[in-house]
Amino acid sequence: MLVVLSLLVGIGLGVGLHPVVPPSWAPYLPMAVMAALDSVFGGLRARFEGTFNDRVFVISFLSNAILAALLVWAGTRLGVQEMEIAVVVVFGVRIFQNLAAIRRILFHA
Amino acid sequence: MTDTSGGASGGGTTPRSRTRGQIAIALTLALLGFLLATQLRSQQGLAQRLSIERESDLGQILTELTARSDQLSSEIVDLRVKLAQATGSEAQQRTLITDARQQLEALQILLGLVPVKGPGIQMTFEDPKSTLGPDVLTAIGPASTLAEAMRIPGGVVDSLAAEAGTSVRITEVSSASILHVSALPEFVHARPKTRR
Numbered sequence: 448m449l450v451v452l453s454l455l456v457g458i459g460l461g462v463g464l465h466p467v468v469p470p471s472w473a474p475y476l477p478m479a480v481m482a483a484l485d486s487v488f489g490g491l492r493a494r495f496e497g498t499f500n501d502r503v504f505v506i507s508f509l510s511n512a513i514l515a516a517l518l519v520w521a522g523t524r525l526g527v528q529e530m531e532i533a534v535v536v537v538f539g540v541r542i543f544q545n546l547a548a549i550r551r552i553l554f555h556a
Numbered sequence: 557m558t559d560t561s562g563g564a565s566g567g568g569t570t571p572r573s574r575t576r577g578q579i580a581i582a583l584t585l586a587l588l589g590f591l592l593a594t595q596l597r598s599q600q601g602l603a604q605r606l607s608i609e610r611e612s613d614l615g616q617i618l619t620e621l622t623a624r625s626d627q628l629s630s631e632i633v634d635l636r637v638k639l640a641q642a643t644g645s646e647a648q649q650r651t652l653i654t655d656a657r658q659q660l661e662a663l664q665i666l667l668g669l670v671p672v673k674g675p676g677i678q679m680t681f682e683d684p685k686s687t688l689g690p691d692v693l694t695a696i697g698p699a700s701t702l703a704e705a706m707r708i709p710g711g712v713v714d715s716l717a718a719e720a721g722t723s724v725r726i727t728e729v730s731s732a733s734i735l736h737v738s739a740l741p742e743f744v745h746a747r748p749k750t751r752r
Binding site: 449450452453454455456457458459460461462465466467468473476477479480483484487501502504505508509512 | 577578580581582583584585586587588589590591592593594595597598
């Protein structure tokens with residue numbers, strides 16, 4: 448309940464304020480969003496497995512998002528232009544695994 | 557590579573630390589919503605920008621092609637001249653003269669030596685910094701094509717607005733007339749040689 452409400456508040460703020468993403472940030476925000484989504488699905492899975500810890504959730508959410516953005520930034524600095532793909536693949540696989548685990552718990556299948 | 561967020565269970569279970577945890581989760585999820593909305597919105601803006609860029613590329617291609625076509629048409633006239641000179645037949649002489657007349661007419665219109673009339677567009681340039689009134693420019697030609705060409709993204713209207721803040725109003729008119737605006741330049745120091 449609280450979770451859905453605060454998510455809606457966040458979306459409302461994002462839509463209502465329509466913040467402008469500085470062009471220099473443009474490559475990093477999607478990476479941070481991917482990492483954040485991964486943490487959220489990881490948290491959801493932990494919740495269903497009964498191992499959820501809010502401290503771990505908040506810290507992993509923030510650190511994952513920041514680390515993903517930093518990794519891509521470091522990649523562009525080093526001339527590895529496709530660092531985004533690495534981040535997308537890693538988090539994509541993890542999100543998929545977490546969703547599969549949630550599905551297994553929910554439907555026993 | 558399992559989840560990062562689950563981790564060890566336990567930690568504080570007192571009511572106070574529970575509410576703190578709830579607030580932290582709420583804030584985190586609000587941040588997620590905010591990031592998601594921002595990212596989705598910026599992606600929409602990006603898609604729009606890309607299509608505009610593509611159109612301004614098209615504008616550049618159009619300019620290049622027009623220049624090339626002008627060059628080729630003058631090449632045609634040149635080659636016809638050579639052909640007529642080589643064969644010297646009367647019919648070809650006549651086409652040569654017709655070509656030359658058409659070119660002369662086009663040049664006279666372009667130089668503003670003869671009055672012209674026809675459908676076209678009127679552009680009103682309003683410069684907010686200028687103390688003078690608005691500038692009006694009349695052009696004759698296919699009206700809707702001309703108007704569309706002026707409004708091409710990244711084209712005349714856009715770049716004027718971006719660089720000088722000038723607002724441009726374009727009206728299509730069914731009959732515009734342009735009086736002859738300039739006289740032939742007077743040659744002072746030299747005169748073009750009459751070619752044979």
